[in-house]
Amino acid sequence: MIIDTHAHIDVTDYDEDREAVIQRARESGVQYMVNIGCDVESSYRSMELSEQYDFIYATAGIHPHDVKSIDVDTYTHLRQLLQHPKVIALGEIGLDYFKNYSPQDEQRTHFRKQIQLAREMNKPIVIHSRDASEDIIAILSEFYPKDPTAHSGIFHCFSGDQELADKALEMGFYISFSGSVTFKKADDLRTVAKTIPADRLFAETDCPYLTPAPHRGKRNEPAYVNFTAEKLADIRGLKIEDVKRTMALNFFELFGIGENAKTGTVSYKIRNSLYLNLTQRCTADCSFCTRLTRPVVQGYNLKLDREPTAKEVWEAIDNVKSYDEIVFCGFGEPTLRLDVVKEVAQKIKDAGGRVRLNTNGHGNVINKRNILPELSGLIDEISVSLNTDTSDAYDEICRPLPMFRNSIYAKIKEFITEAKKHIPEVQATIVTHQKDVDETQCEDIVNKEFGVKYRARRYNIVG
Numbered sequence: 144m145i146i147d148t149h150a151h152i153d154v155t156d157y158d159e160d161r162e163a164v165i166q167r168a169r170e171s172g173v174q175y176m177v178n179i180g181c182d183v184e185s186s187y188r189s190m191e192l193s194e195q196y197d198f199i200y201a202t203a204g205i206h207p208h209d210v211k212s213i214d215v216d217t218y219t220h221l222r223q224l225l226q227h228p229k230v231i232a233l234g235e236i237g238l239d240y241f242k243n244y245s246p247q248d249e250q251r252t253h254f255r256k257q258i259q260l261a262r263e264m265n266k267p268i269v270i271h272s273r274d275a276s277e278d279i280i281a282i283l284s285e286f287y288p289k290d291p292t293a294h295s296g297i298f299h300c301f302s303g304d305q306e307l308a309d310k311a312l313e314m315g316f317y318i319s320f321s322g323s324v325t326f327k328k329a330d331d332l333r334t335v336a337k338t339i340p341a342d343r344l345f346a347e348t349d350c351p352y353l354t355p356a357p358h359r360g361k362r363n364e365p366a367y368v369n370f371t372a373e374k375l376a377d378i379r380g381l382k383i384e385d386v387k388r389t390m391a392l393n394f395f396e397l398f399g400i401g402e403n404a405k406t407g408t409v410s411y412k413i414r415n416s417l418y419l420n421l422t423q424r425c426t427a428d429c430s431f432c433t434r435l436t437r438p439v440v441q442g443y444n445l446k447l448d449r450e451p452t453a454k455e456v457w458e459a460i461d462n463v464k465s466y467d468e469i470v471f472c473g474f475g476e477p478t479l480r481l482d483v484v485k486e487v488a489q490k491i492k493d494a495g496g497r498v499r500l501n502t503n504g505h506g507n508v509i510n511k512r513n514i515l516p517e518l519s520g521l522i523d524e525i526s527v528s529l530n531t532d533t534s535d536a537y538d539e540i541c542r543p544l545p546m547f548r549n550s551i552y553a554k555i556k557e558f559i560t561e562a563k564k565h566i567p568e569v570q571a572t573i574v575t576h577q578k579d580v581d582e583t584q585c586e587d588i589v590n591k592e593f594g595v596k597y598r599a600r601r602y603n604i605v606g
């Protein structure tokens with residue numbers, strides 16, 4: 144199941160075969176589709192489509208191209224439309240300094256006025272931004288405080304740079320990519336698409352425009368959102384199921400439509416790996432970690448009512464051999480449950496599987512002994528979060544338990560050195576974009592001091 148967050152199937156391009164287009168969308172797994180209003184008429188047409196089809200939702204708004212035709216009644220219509228239960232957002236609104244079909248000052252005036260209306264009516268907005276990044280951000284920041292957990296709306300058909308994406312994310316916007324991310328020359332856009340946190344990502348067609356490869360040149364339609372999602376998965380080293388799942392959860396988070404992720408997930412699949420969730424407890428409290436507030440990874444809710452037993456964890460693995468690897472991970476520190484790790488890892492090894500352990504590297508301090516010899520033969524790969532280049536930065540960003548402070552960073556380094564003796568593959572990771580962390584310095588430490596693999600990852604990019 145997939146969602147097309149931005150379609151224009153009300154336009155005349157579909158007059159001959161609209162029903163068939165909708166049918167094909169259903170058949171290709173489109174679970175929800177949002178038809179977007181661009182002016183008063185298309186907003187009403189979107190609303191009508193949403194009344195005819197359960198799975199279609201609508202928005203109402205005046206596109207920057209069309210703000211020149213706003214008259215005295217326009218805002219009354221918008222207010223009315225936005226009261227309809229299936230009109231879920233205000234948009235598309237924004238600034239388009241590429242085509243300039245409406246004068247720029249009018250575009251800015253009505254962008255502000257429509258945002259005001261959305262704020263008043265408590266609706267997310269759908270933003271169209273073309274060659275106008277600076278003004279878009281300036282105007283949005285008049286209305287949206289910095290809160291990356293907010294549900295402010297969607298930047299549709301994102302075509303901006305990293306700076307625009309980061310600023311939008313800071314204000315709690317979601318980023319939606321259209322078929323343009325599949326175009327040959329779109330390497331820069333793909334680089335940005337790779338960095339968008341999973342819980343902020345959407346795909347759309349913007350049909351009838353921007354048809355994704357391999358259908359470029361033909362009329363676009365909602366069924367083709369699959370090609371865009373496939374490309375996004377590809378860029379991010381994931382499977383299409385992974386991005387579909389996260390986008391469905393994002394749709395629920397933003398609009399309350401669909402299903403929330405079930406809690407209590409003990410095992411969860413990302414790519415072709417199976418992850419095991421043993422605990423939510425941790426000896427750190429990293430400033431970027433949402434394990435207690437929103438323990439969601441790639442569309443799975445890892446909140447546990449209680450910790451699973453070794454037997455339950457083992458039973459949560461359907462078929463060891465069908466996975467590339469089985470990973471002890473989760474939101475929490477697995478070595479707090481060392482006995483469970485060892486027992487289950489042994490069973491996985493006996494069944495011919497490959498095991499990885501993702502850890503904060505506190506295991507020897509937690510268990511008051513060198514646990515690495517005990518893991519020898521059970522763990523094929525260990526990934527340790529080093530996260531910073533200095534002990535002070537570690538204490539500040541990863542906020543270890545008070546009794547661990549000042550000393551734990553050196554212990555993590557010892558843990559990595561010791562791991563090399565007992566585990567075939569060792570890697571150290573950092574979460575990028577933390578202030579006061581010199582990422583080159585981290586890489587240097589990992590390469591020179593330990594000679595192990597280094598991986599920098601943006602938070603919530605992969606599981």
Ligand code: SF4
Binds near residue numbers: 433
């Ligand atoms: S070490 Fe991992 S689980 Fe623990 S607080 Fe940090 S990010 Fe969260």
Ligand SMILES: [Zn+2]
Binds near residue numbers: 235270271272299
């Ligand atoms: Zn647009």
Ligand SMILES: [Zn+2]
Binds near residue numbers: 149151179235349
């Ligand atoms: Zn559009």
